[in-house]
Amino acid sequence: MSTVQLAGRSVEVDAEGFLLHADQWDEQMAGEIARENGIQTLTDRHMQVVEFMRGTYLETGSAPSIRSLGKTSGVPIKELYELFPKGPAKLAAKIGGIPKPRGCI
């Protein structure tokens, strides 16, 4: 755990840079986290996924998997990988300021 500066504010993150407290997040941070992770511009389509992830997490306490995202977010899996190369669920969670998806067990 460490404290970093994002969009001019101090926030606590885990070793991989996921925010520890979802309530410390705001949209300005989203852009900054995205750039740090190789996404220069967040489009509306990116934000649709990020907001969906964040909304689901805040409502249910866990973030959806990629397969669930593909079925429920309105963005097909193929496009999720174009928007968030390598790991859509993880990256969208990070940008959305929620903990790393637990994946599974």
Next chain:
Amino acid sequence: MSVPRIVILGGGTGGTIVANRLQRHYGQRAAITVIDRDDDHVYQPGLLFVPFGLADARELVRPRHAQLRPGVEFVIAEIESVDRDHDAVQLREGGRIDYDVLVLATGARLAPEETEGLIGPAWGDSIHTFYTLEGAVSLRRALQGFTGGRLLVNVVDMPIKCPVAPLEFCFLADWHLLQRGLREDVEITFATPLDAAFTKPVASAQLGAMLAQKGIAVEAEFAAGRVDPDARRLYSWDERELDYDLLVTIPAHAGARYLERSPGFADELGFALVDRYTLRSRAAENVFAIGDVSDLPTSKAGSVTHFEAEAVVENICRHLEGDELTGLYDGHANCFIETGFHKALLIDFDYDNEPLPGRFPEPHLGPLQLLGESRLNHLAKLVFQPLYWHVLLPGHEIPGVGAEFRGSERAGAGQQPGAPA
């Protein structure tokens, strides 16, 4: 009411244990019905051994009805949906079965159709799974005819039943090929969507080291998207490619279709939405779930189902008496991991504590060793099969192995399981 009607959907591990325990508790004072689509109870932990000729497929199957105590009614029918407003199960062929308490115990289903190219002419030829009885048998034939090339073992997506089974398959394949003098002619690759061999850090490091030692390549964070069966190539969603001669797939899993047709019962993958401690359905107060059918954040495994049974049975009794639910499941899971060469590893964990070295079932004493390879662990896994039919399914306790996780009594384990949320 007169005698309560308890209806259990699914006559597998969870449904059978719950039916038998409830029958023993209530005797004539409850009407217990188990519904399943067929009468074949498969000992699923045995499937792993079939491809290597270490288990006979026919010996893994027994009639479902014969595992149920006298007094439990067994019905063969396809379930259409659950009508929570009228407390009734709608059957596919028409007819309804009313219940006072319903138990969802239908397990997880395989969904190979969700991966493009998996199902087709190559299915059963160059593409196999050992997660079904027929699949395990056809893989046995394929392995017998396999004399060299690329063996690719792929987990399509999590969650899956018995998350360690694909690793065990790799270990046993290594051993099998070595015995046949073919190991040097075969490249074994394990491709997983996880970022390492397993999810829990300490166990993952140990298992990862064992894969490396056996010369099994790991492709981590590989989210399988489609298969080109003609080119024998597996693609990830981010366009990585893996060529194979023999593909052993663990297809995506899903819950149950009848739950998807029952509003409020399931998540988007068809798994039953339940309270993680009481195992009560989020859809209705008089519905509970046990085993792989649920969306609980723990392993889909027989041990989990066995440990859940205690809470489910207690809560059904409390519910019928109009009391608060007191049965709490702690996420306890354990599993033997076959590593080949007559050895196995054992892991034990719960919602809050990851698998760590130690002794099981008695902390410090054992006799079984946790997170370490041993012959005794392998023997214990073999002994488990008769215990399954004769002790576990009838609903008896396995001596020394309680439902509650005891890892926190072991040196070096983490804190007590958290309080119910």
